[in-house]
Amino acid sequence: xxxxxxxxxxxxxxxxxxxxxxxxxxxxxxxxxxxxxxxxxxxxxxxxxxxxxxxxxxxxxxxxxxxxxxxxxxxxxxxxxxxxxxxxxxxxxxxxxxxxxxxxxxxxx
Amino acid sequence: xxxxxxxxxxxxxxxxxxxxxxxxxxxxxxxxxxxxxxxxxxxxxxxxxxxxxxxxxxxxxxxxxxxxxxxxxxxxxxxxxxxxxxxxxxxxxxxxxxxxxxxxxxxxxxxxxx
Numbered sequence: 001x002x003x004x005x006x007x008x009x010x011x012x013x014x015x016x017x018x019x020x021x022x023x024x025x026x027x028x029x030x031x032x033x034x035x036x037x038x039x040x041x042x043x044x045x046x047x048x049x050x051x052x053x054x055x056x057x058x059x060x061x062x063x064x065x066x067x068x069x070x071x072x073x074x075x076x077x078x079x080x081x082x083x084x085x086x087x088x089x090x091x092x093x094x095x096x097x098x099x100x101x102x103x104x105x106x107x108x109x
Numbered sequence: 110x111x112x113x114x115x116x117x118x119x120x121x122x123x124x125x126x127x128x129x130x131x132x133x134x135x136x137x138x139x140x141x142x143x144x145x146x147x148x149x150x151x152x153x154x155x156x157x158x159x160x161x162x163x164x165x166x167x168x169x170x171x172x173x174x175x176x177x178x179x180x181x182x183x184x185x186x187x188x189x190x191x192x193x194x195x196x197x198x199x200x201x202x203x204x205x206x207x208x209x210x211x212x213x214x215x216x217x218x219x220x221x222x223x
Contacts, residue, residue, distance in 0.1 A: 008150075
């Protein structure tokens, strides 16, 4: 079983749609959780951290369920510029970041 | 103004050659990393240095040797390149040790081994 698993997609959605990405992780001792964004042929960049209470940043909402070892990212009112690969990232003990394979999102006009 | 920079951006070479990739960060961070992103897009950590000391060394062939002359630089030397080494190599840095959450990535070096 992969340490961090995501549906690779691609998710093809129209502008204005709401889209949700899911992620599961295998290590219950994982400490911190993040969503990174990677544009085509670019480097990954931190989108947002994920907290147990859930957190929101504009159109983006992240949630964590430690009991189910499950992380989600919700994007509301999708924009063309949201097209990218979204990487679920888990920090293990010792500080190592483990990246999921990424979920590809394509927002169409 | 680039925060984390890598050279070269593209590297095409023959099997068996030795090559180096350089990384520099001007963010004043203490910790630097090397990641490999393969054709399936998995991004995996290879090494991490904190203040020039190796703190993470994943299961990476001995042909890969990181070198950190100072805390702003982390270079990656690869001996006897193999076809399977073809990938994008990302350097990253973070402010203070492994407890820091945010990592800042360089633009990547796309290595192609022929």
